[in-house]
Amino acid sequence: MGTKRKAMSSDNGKKMQSDNGKKMQKKSETSKTTKTKHKQSSDNNGTDNEFKLVGALAVRAREASLKMQTASAQHRNAALVRIHTALSRNENRAAIIEANKLDLDAAVQNNLSPQLIKRLDLSSKDKFDSMIQGVKDIADMPDPVGRNDLATKLDDDLELFRVSCPIGVILIIFEARPEVVVNIAALTIKSGNAVILKGGKEAQHSNAILAKIISDAISDDCGNVGKDAVLLVESRTAIDVLLGMDKQIDLVIPRGSNQLVRHVQGNTRIPVLGHADGICTTYLDETLDEEKAIRIIIDAKTTAPSACNSTETLLIHKFHLETPFFITLLTRLAVANISLRIDPEIISAFPVITATIPTVTAATPEDFDTEFLDTILAVRAVASVDDAISHINLHGSHHTDAIVTASQDAADTFLRGVDSADVFWNASTRFADGFRFGFGAEIGVSTNKTHARGPVGVEGLMIYKYRLHGNGHCTADYGEGVGRKSYKHDALDIDSKRFQL
Numbered sequence: 203m204g205t206k207r208k209a210m211s212s213d214n215g216k217k218m219q220s221d222n223g224k225k226m227q228k229k230s231e232t233s234k235t236t237k238t239k240h241k242q243s244s245d246n247n248g249t250d251n252e253f254k255l256v257g258a259l260a261v262r263a264r265e266a267s268l269k270m271q272t273a274s275a276q277h278r279n280a281a282l283v284r285i286h287t288a289l290s291r292n293e294n295r296a297a298i299i300e301a302n303k304l305d306l307d308a309a310v311q312n313n314l315s316p317q318l319i320k321r322l323d324l325s326s327k328d329k330f331d332s333m334i335q336g337v338k339d340i341a342d343m344p345d346p347v348g349r350n351d352l353a354t355k356l357d358d359d360l361e362l363f364r365v366s367c368p369i370g371v372i373l374i375i376f377e378a379r380p381e382v383v384v385n386i387a388a389l390t391i392k393s394g395n396a397v398i399l400k401g402g403k404e405a406q407h408s409n410a411i412l413a414k415i416i417s418d419a420i421s422d423d424c425g426n427v428g429k430d431a432v433l434l435v436e437s438r439t440a441i442d443v444l445l446g447m448d449k450q451i452d453l454v455i456p457r458g459s460n461q462l463v464r465h466v467q468g469n470t471r472i473p474v475l476g477h478a479d480g481i482c483t484t485y486l487d488e489t490l491d492e493e494k495a496i497r498i499i500i501d502a503k504t505t506a507p508s509a510c511n512s513t514e515t516l517l518i519h520k521f522h523l524e525t526p527f528f529i530t531l532l533t534r535l536a537v538a539n540i541s542l543r544i545d546p547e548i549i550s551a552f553p554v555i556t557a558t559i560p561t562v563t564a565a566t567p568e569d570f571d572t573e574f575l576d577t578i579l580a581v582r583a584v585a586s587v588d589d590a591i592s593h594i595n596l597h598g599s600h601h602t603d604a605i606v607t608a609s610q611d612a613a614d615t616f617l618r619g620v621d622s623a624d625v626f627w628n629a630s631t632r633f634a635d636g637f638r639f640g641f642g643a644e645i646g647v648s649t650n651k652t653h654a655r656g657p658v659g660v661e662g663l664m665i666y667k668y669r670l671h672g673n674g675h676c677t678a679d680y681g682e683g684v685g686r687k688s689y690k691h692d693a694l695d696i697d698s699k700r701f702q703l
C-alpha cells in the first residue's frame with residue numbers, strides 16, 4: 203500500500219507519554235505468548251517502542267473505562283451528539299472522503315475485488331449519511347446502563363438488585379469497512395464502555411481520520427466520558443500485545459474470518475466474543491410461494507455477496523426437482539448473475555439443467571463448506587426439513603439460516619432444530635443485522651453462544667452487577683443448617699429505571 207503502517211494513530215501516540223500510564227503498564231500482566239514475542243524482538247528498538255506505546259494505550263483505555271462507569275446518560279448522549287455534529291461538518295466530511303480516497307486508490311492499485319472496494323467506499327452520500335444518522339439514533343435510544351431486572355427482599359431492610367453495567371474495555375478487531383468505526387464508537391459510548399479498535403489495513407486512512415474526529419469531538423462537557431473512550435491501533439503487532447493484557451482488557455471481539463476468531467481464541471486469556479464467518483443457508487421447503495422464494499434467494503445472494511449474512515448454500519426439497527418451478531428458479535438465479543454450483547447427482551439426473559443454463563457447474567463436496575463471499579451459490583436437494591436441518595447443523599457456521607415454506611409445522615421444526623444465532627422464516631438471511639433489528643447499529647453478528655448471540659447492539663455490551671442494600675445485616679444472624687433463620691426471598695416490584703444516572 204506504500205504508506206508505512208503504525209501501531210496507532212499519531213494523535214493517540216502523542217498521548218502515550220503519560221507517567222501514570224507508564225507506571226500502570228509496569229504492573230500489567232502479559233500472557234506467555236506476548237512475552238515470547240517480546241523477547242524475540244527485543245533486539246528491535248522500533249518494535250520495543252511499539253510494545254510500550256500499545257501497552258500504555260491499553261492502560262489509558264482502562265482509565266477511561268473506570269471513569270465511564272459513573273458517566274451519566276446525559277453525558278454519554280452529549281458525547282454522541284457532539285460526535286454526530288463533528289462528523290456532519292463539511293470540512294470533516296471532506297477530510298474523511300479525502301482519506302477514504304487514499305484507501306480506495308490503494309485498493310485499486312492492489313487489485314482488490316469490486317466487493318471489497320464497495321465495502322471500503324464511503325463516497326456515496328447515502329452511506330455516509332446513514333453512518334452519521336446511526337450516531338444520532340443511538341443517542342436517542344433508551345439508556346441501557348443501570349437497568350434493574352431483579353429485585354428481591356431477602357429480609358426486612360435487606361434488598362437485592364441486579365443492575366446492568368458496562369463490561370469495561372473492549373478490543374474489537376474488524377474488517378476493512380470504515381463505517382464500523384463510527385457504529386462501534388457510538389454503541390460503546392452509549393453502553394458506557396471504552397473501546398480499542400483495529401480495522402482492516404485496507405481502510406487505514408479512513409479509520410484513522412474517523413477515530414480522530416470522534417476522539418476530538420469528546421470535550422469537557424461530556425463529563426466522565428473522556429477522549430480515551432475510543433482509541434485506535436493499526437497493526438497486528440499491536441493486537442499481539444493487547445491480547446496479552448488481560449488486566450486491562452475485559453473482552454475481545456474478533457469480527458472477521460473463522461481463522462481470525464480462532465487465532466484470537468488461541469492466543470489470549472481475555473474472554474472472546476467471536477463474530478466469525480457466515481456460511482448461511484436458505485432452504486426451500488416442499489410447499490411454498492414460488493415467487494416469494496425466488497425473490498428471497500436473489501436478495502440473500504446478490505444484495506451484498508461479501509457480507510457475512512449473505513446466503514452461500516441453497517437447499518431445495520427434492521419434490522421441486524421434477525417441477526417447472528425448479529428450472530424457472532435456476533434460470534432466474536442465473537439471470538441475476540449468480541453462478542450456480544449444483545450437486546452433480548442433480549445435474550446427471552436432469553440434463554435439462556445444463557441444456558437450459560450452460561453456466562451451471564458441478565459442485566464439489568467442499569463447496570458446501572465454503573463461504574464464497576461472491577455471487578456463487580452451492581445447490582443441493584434434501585428429502586425433508588429434517589434433512590435440511592442436519593445439513594445446516596453439519597456444514598453451516600451457526601450464523602443465519604432461513605426456511606421458505608407455507609407450512610407452519612415445517613417452519614417450527616426448522617426454527618427449533620437449526621442451531622444458529624438467527625433462524626428466519628420466509629425472509630432473506632440479509633436481515634441478520636443490528637440496524638435492521640432496530641439496535642441503531644451493530645458491533646457485528648456474534649457466532650458465539652455466550653454471552654451474546656446474533657446481531658450485537660448495546661445490550662450485548664452490558665453485563666450486570668448485584669447490589670445488596672442492608673442495614674447492618676450479618677450472615678451469622680441467620681445461622682447454618684437445622685434451626686437456621688430462613689430468608690424471606692420475597693419478590694419486590696421491579697423499578698427498571700431505579701439505578702439510572
Ligand SMILES: NC(=O)C1=CN([C@@H]2O[C@H](COP(=O)(O)OP(=O)(O)OC[C@H]3O[C@@H](n4cnc5c(N)ncnc54)[C@H](OP(=O)(O)O)[C@@H]3O)[C@@H](O)[C@H]2O)C=CC1
Pocket residue numbers: 375376377378400401402403404437438441457458459460461462465477478479480508509510511573645646647648649
Ligand atoms: N460475524 C460478523 O459480524 C462478520 C463477519 N465477517 C466475516 O469476515 C470475513 C471477511 O473479512 P476479512 O477482512 O476477509 O476478514 P479477516 O479475518 O481477514 O480480517 C478481519 C480483521 O482481522 C484482522 N486479522 C486477521 N487475521 C489476524 C491475525 N492473525 N492477527 C491479528 N489480526 C488479524 C485483519 O487485519 P489486517 O487488516 O492486518 O489483515 C482485519 O483487521 C468473512 O468471513 C465474513 O463473513 C465480516 C463482517 C461481519
Ligand SMILES: N[C@@H](CCC(=O)OP(=O)(O)O)C(=O)O
Pocket residue numbers: 321377379506508509510511632634635636644
Ligand atoms: N450486517 C451488515 C454488514 C455486513 C458486513 O459486515 O459485511 P462485510 O463487511 O462485507 O463482511 C449488513 O447486513 O449490511
